[in-house]
Each structure stands twice: as C-alpha cells, then as structure tokens.
Amino acid sequence: MLTEVKNQIRVMALSTKYSLMREMLNKVTFISNVFFMILNNASFIIQWLILFSLKEDLGGFTLKEVILLWGVAASTFGISRFFFSSAFKLSDTITNGKLDAFLVLPKDVLLSVITTDVSVSALGDMIYGYIMLIVYGITVENFITFTILTICGGLIVVSISVIFSSLSFYIVKADLVSDTANSLMTNFATYPDTIFKGITKMILYTIVPVGISVYLPVRTIIKFNVYNFFIIVVLCIVLMTIAYMVFNRGLKKYSSSNLMISRV
Amino acid sequence: MRKYLFIFKSEVMSNLQYITNISISFxxxxxxxxxxxxxxxxxxSDPNELINGYSYNQMIWYVIFTEVIWSVVGGRKMCAKISEDVKAGNIAYNINKPYSYIGYCLSTNLGLCAVRAMLYIVLGLLIGLLFLHSFPSISILEAIAVFISFVFAIVISILMLTSIGLLSFFIEDSGPLYWMYSKFILVLxxxxxxxxxxxxxxxxxKYSPLNAVNYGPATLYVNFSWNSFILVIISQIVYLFIIYMICKLIYMKGVKRLNVNGG
Structure with missing residues (x-):
C-alpha cells in the first residue's frame, strides 16, 4: 500500500517535471508568462489604494490585511493551477471522451488526469503570494503557516473543481456548473469576507468554500489559532476524500466511443 | 464594404445558434x-451620500455599464484566437482572400459582439433594476446617443485586441500583453x-484610451450631457483612427515575417 502511494507520488512528480520542462523550451515565453502574471496581480494594489482612500477600514481589513489576502489567494490559486491545471478542464475531458487515454494507464485515473499538465503563469501567482507575504511582514512562523495553509487551500480548490466536474459523468452541460463554481472560488477570494453578509457568507463557507481555502487561512496567519489551523487541514482531507470518491463513483458510469487522440 | 457586411451577418446568424450558451456565460x-x-x-454608508460626485445608484450603474462593455467584447478569447491564428499559421488562409485581414477580424468579432450586446444589455438593465429598483433618468434621444458611443467603444476595443493579438508576429505568446491590457482597463x-x-x-x-472604451460611454449613461457626448465622440473618433493605424502597421510589418511550412 505504502509502495503504491510512493509510486503514485513519484509518477505525479515526474509528470509535473516533464510538463514544466516542455514549457521551458521557449525560455522567453516562459519568463514573460511568469513575470507578467506577477505584474498583472500587482496592478490590483491600485484598486485597493483607491478604495482605502475612501474608507480606511473594510470590516477589520486595512490595506495590510488585504495585501495578505491577495497573497494567500494568489498562492492558493497558483498551487492549484500549477500542479493540477487539468483538474479545471476535467469536465471537458469527461464529456469529450478524453478519459480513454488515462484508463489504460497502470496508475490511478484521477491523479493521472489532473497532473497531466502545468500552467506556467500559475508559477507567477505562487511567487506573487510570497512577495505579498514579505510586504505584509514575513516571520519564520507565518512563512510556515502560510506555506501549509496555501497548500491546503490549493488542494481544497482542486477538490471542489473535481467534485463539480464529476457531474459530467451524469449530465451533459455540467461544465457550466463546474465553471461557475471555479469562478466563484476565484472571484470571491480577493475580496474581504466582511463585505458579504447573510446567505452569501454562508455559501462561501459551505457549497463554495472560499472561506476555508482563503478567508480562514488569512485569519490564522494574522493571529495563529490551532483550532482554525486544525479545521482547515481536516476539511482539506475530507474534501479531497469526497472528491476522490465522487470521481471514482462517476467513473463507473463513464462510457465513450473509443476516441483516438494523441498526447504529445 | 458589402463583403464585410456579409461576414458580419453570417457571424450574427452563426452565433444566434448558441444563444443559450452566450446567455449562461452572463x-x-x-x-x-x-x-x-x-x-x-x-x-x-448612506445611499444618498455623494463620493467624488457619484451617488450609490450612479456608482452601481457605472459598474454595470462598464462590465457589460467588457463582457460584450470578451477580449481574452478574441485575442487568443488571433494569436493562435498567427502562431499556427492559420492566418495564411485569410491573407490570400480578397479582403483585409483587419477588416475580417473586425466584422467577425462585431458579429459575435452584436449578439452578446443584445443579451447583455437587457440582462444588465434587469440586474440594475433588481438591485436598485430604478433606471438613470435618460431620454430616448440621450439613450440613442449613449448607444452610439457604446458601439464606438466596442469597435475601438476590438481593434485594440486585434493589435495585441497580431503582436504574436513578433513575440510568440501575446497572452501576457493581454493580461496587462485587461488590468489597465479593469482597474483604471x-x-x-x-x-x-x-x-x-x-x-x-482622461486623455488615455479609457475615455474611449469605457469611462466616456459609462459616464454618459449615468450623467448625460450633450457637451460630454460631443467630447466623448470626438475622443472616440480620434482613438479609432489611431488604433486602426497602429493595427495596420503591426499587420503590415508582421505579415512580412510570416513563415508557414506546409498546410
């Protein structure tokens, strides 16, 4: 069992490594993708400078906390998109019968599918996250907390995408549901949760758990709380397990007409 | 001109087949x-409060209007398509046709934008009504003037995105340039x-392209005056000319570098 897990992790690492090497063939494009993504994220500072010139405090969030929020959101997004980029195309993979190529592999289908590609620009997001942590005020403690919690956040984002994309095993237009869920996870992550109230806030901590992947980690980094830390880690494991089970249950329903594709 | 009109009409007809998908993307x-x-x-804190001359209702209508313009153009896919045409060499199929490639891009994208505009304007107005329970006070003649400015904004945006996409002649991936452009428009x-x-x-x-592509038309909608309308239209005509010339220059310089193997 342990050897199997080790092998699977090794295959995932190799898949990521070779995808990255492929992307690095054109060095100028690779560097410009990473650099411009950092610049792209940084442009939002202007938006927040303007907003904080109108109101100094957004429900307990000042510019300093928003910088950390952006750091956590960018890093979470970066980890999910860099290592598991294909999880966000899973709906299309299922609907168009592209799973066939993975079914014949002697490794876990879900893990093989979602680690088949990397998004270079997401590397820029990950770097930007740490730049924001430095701007916020980096310490050894918050660096470790930031790293662990953004990895958990990234895995939560991937799990949510897998869960909603797995609906494609049952319904045709499930890509609309998964795309909407992914948009919600991304768009809401960069705004403080204090501006949302009532049912919106409830949704953000349940169906679309941006609260668990971004808001709670931000609070935990600002003021470390073992209880919050534990909740995030446990919920991450729970969501990953649910995603794995939902996908594999759906996989039993999968059928295709033997699509011929080449994976280069 | 008739051939571009024909391309435009064909694109409208084709996109009307996918109207449900376009609506859902809203x-x-x-x-x-x-x-x-x-x-x-x-x-x-108070809906009647004025911040920099804008009330809460005006602010929300401003955001709705600019978001509608932004979404009608849907720049990411448009830019990626042109960039991919250049990179993959598909552009070779267009450049030997009896039309200008820029004119072709403009008319095809305007066809898609026309269908999106029909839907998104209605949905945007409905959302505004749902959130604010009122429309900005604007007469029919003023609404027509705003619409003219809206159309100009769409045309200028398409030409700007075509220019960015065509930069793929010189740099392999124009995606990062698009990100910067999109943030310039979104944030500012x-x-x-x-x-x-x-x-x-x-x-x-005020003298940047923002006045032509979103700020100008949106402020006309929330706070109309004929003086502002004339100023916005003048800036849009000037920018239309400048962007078209830039687009043409990039294309003319770039197409000389085109090298397509086989096909």
Missing part, C-alpha cells in the same frame, strides 16, 4: 456585479470612474 458577469454591489454598499476604468483617482492622474487618464 453568470460570471452577475457574480462580479454582485461582489461590487456588496463592496460599494459597504463603502457608501471599470471598477470606478476616473474622478476617484488623485488629481494628477485624472488628467492623464
């Missing part, structure tokens, strides 16, 4: 508008009007 716009509604509600013109920026920046921004 969910993303709705989500963004919902976030901004909450954000501005938090900032405006979509989320709030130019009046929210420091005084020194306002002058620069």
């Amino acid at each position: 969910i993303g716009i709705f989500l963004m508008l919902y976030i901004f509604l909450n954000l501005w509600k938090f900032i405006y 013109g979509t989320i709030f009007p130019i009046e929210f920026f420091p005084m020194w920046a306002r002058g620069i921004l």
Whole structure:
C-alpha cells in the first residue's frame, strides 16, 4: 500500500517535471508568462489604494490585511493551477471522451488526469503570494503557516473543481456548473469576507468554500489559532476524500466511443 | 464594404445558434456585479451620500455599464484566437482572400459582439433594476446617443485586441500583453470612474484610451450631457483612427515575417 502511494507520488512528480520542462523550451515565453502574471496581480494594489482612500477600514481589513489576502489567494490559486491545471478542464475531458487515454494507464485515473499538465503563469501567482507575504511582514512562523495553509487551500480548490466536474459523468452541460463554481472560488477570494453578509457568507463557507481555502487561512496567519489551523487541514482531507470518491463513483458510469487522440 | 457586411451577418446568424450558451456565460458577469454591489454598499454608508460626485445608484450603474462593455467584447478569447491564428499559421488562409485581414477580424468579432450586446444589455438593465429598483433618468434621444458611443467603444476595443493579438508576429505568446491590457482597463476604468483617482492622474487618464472604451460611454449613461457626448465622440473618433493605424502597421510589418511550412 505504502509502495503504491510512493509510486503514485513519484509518477505525479515526474509528470509535473516533464510538463514544466516542455514549457521551458521557449525560455522567453516562459519568463514573460511568469513575470507578467506577477505584474498583472500587482496592478490590483491600485484598486485597493483607491478604495482605502475612501474608507480606511473594510470590516477589520486595512490595506495590510488585504495585501495578505491577495497573497494567500494568489498562492492558493497558483498551487492549484500549477500542479493540477487539468483538474479545471476535467469536465471537458469527461464529456469529450478524453478519459480513454488515462484508463489504460497502470496508475490511478484521477491523479493521472489532473497532473497531466502545468500552467506556467500559475508559477507567477505562487511567487506573487510570497512577495505579498514579505510586504505584509514575513516571520519564520507565518512563512510556515502560510506555506501549509496555501497548500491546503490549493488542494481544497482542486477538490471542489473535481467534485463539480464529476457531474459530467451524469449530465451533459455540467461544465457550466463546474465553471461557475471555479469562478466563484476565484472571484470571491480577493475580496474581504466582511463585505458579504447573510446567505452569501454562508455559501462561501459551505457549497463554495472560499472561506476555508482563503478567508480562514488569512485569519490564522494574522493571529495563529490551532483550532482554525486544525479545521482547515481536516476539511482539506475530507474534501479531497469526497472528491476522490465522487470521481471514482462517476467513473463507473463513464462510457465513450473509443476516441483516438494523441498526447504529445 | 458589402463583403464585410456579409461576414458580419453570417457571424450574427452563426452565433444566434448558441444563444443559450452566450446567455449562461452572463453568470460570471452577475457574480462580479454582485461582489461590487456588496463592496460599494459597504463603502457608501448612506445611499444618498455623494463620493467624488457619484451617488450609490450612479456608482452601481457605472459598474454595470462598464462590465457589460467588457463582457460584450470578451477580449481574452478574441485575442487568443488571433494569436493562435498567427502562431499556427492559420492566418495564411485569410491573407490570400480578397479582403483585409483587419477588416475580417473586425466584422467577425462585431458579429459575435452584436449578439452578446443584445443579451447583455437587457440582462444588465434587469440586474440594475433588481438591485436598485430604478433606471438613470435618460431620454430616448440621450439613450440613442449613449448607444452610439457604446458601439464606438466596442469597435475601438476590438481593434485594440486585434493589435495585441497580431503582436504574436513578433513575440510568440501575446497572452501576457493581454493580461496587462485587461488590468489597465479593469482597474483604471471599470471598477470606478476616473474622478476617484488623485488629481494628477485624472488628467492623464482622461486623455488615455479609457475615455474611449469605457469611462466616456459609462459616464454618459449615468450623467448625460450633450457637451460630454460631443467630447466623448470626438475622443472616440480620434482613438479609432489611431488604433486602426497602429493595427495596420503591426499587420503590415508582421505579415512580412510570416513563415508557414506546409498546410
């Protein structure tokens, strides 16, 4: 069992490594993708400078906390998109019968599918996250907390995408549901949760758990709380397990007409 | 001109077949508008308060209008398509046809934008009505003037995106340039009007393309005056000319570098 897990992790690492090497063939494009993504994220500072010139405090969030929020959101997004980029195309993979190529592999289908590609620009997001942590005020403690919690956040984002994309095993237009869920996870992550109230806030901590992947980690980094830390880690494991089970249950329903594709 | 009109009509007919998909893509716009509604509600402690000359209702209508322009153009896919045409060599199939490639891009994309505009304007107005329970006070003649400015904004945006896409002749991937362009438009013109920026920046921004592609038409909608209309239209005509010339220059220089193997 342990050897199997080790092998699977090794295959995932190799898949990521070779995808990255492929992307690095054109060095100028690779560097410009990473650099411009950092610049792209940084442009939002202007938006927040303007907003904080109108109101100094957004429900307990000042510019300093928003910088950390952006750091956590960018890093979470970066980890999910860099290592598991294909999880966000899973709906299309299922609907168009592209799973066939993975079914014949002697490794876990879900893990093989979602680690088949990397998004270079997401590397820029990950770097930007740490730049924001430095701007916020980096310490050894918050660096470790930031790293662990953004990895958990990234895995939560991937799990949510897998869960909603797995609906494609049952319904045709499930890509609309998964795309909407992914948009919600991304768009809401960069705004403080204090501006949302009532049912919106409830949704953000349940169906679309941006609260668990971004808001709670931000609070935990600002003021470390073992209880919050534990909740995030446990919920991450729970969501990953649910995603794995939902996908594999759906996989039993999968059928295709033997699509011929080449994976280069 | 007739051939471009024909391409435009064909594109409208083709996109009308996917009207459900286009309508559903409005969910993303709705989500963004919902976030901004909450954000501005938090900032405006009193709905009658004026911040930099804008009331809460004007602010929300401004954001709805600029978001609708942004979504009607849908720049990311448009830019990626042109960039891919250049990179993959598909552009070779277009350049030997009896039309200008820029004219072709403009008419095809205008066809898609026309269908999106029909839907998104109606949905945008409905969302505004749902959130604010009122429309900005504007006469029919003024609404027509705003619509003219809206059309100009769409045409200029398409030409700008075509220019960025065509830069793939020189750099392999124009995607990062598109990100910068999109942030320039979103951060400096979509989320709030130019009046929210420091005084020194306002002058620069007022003469930037923002006035032509979103700020100008949106301020006309929330606070119409014929004087502003004339100024916005003049700036749009000037920018239309400048961007078209830039686009043509990039194409003429770039197409000489084109090297397509086989096909």
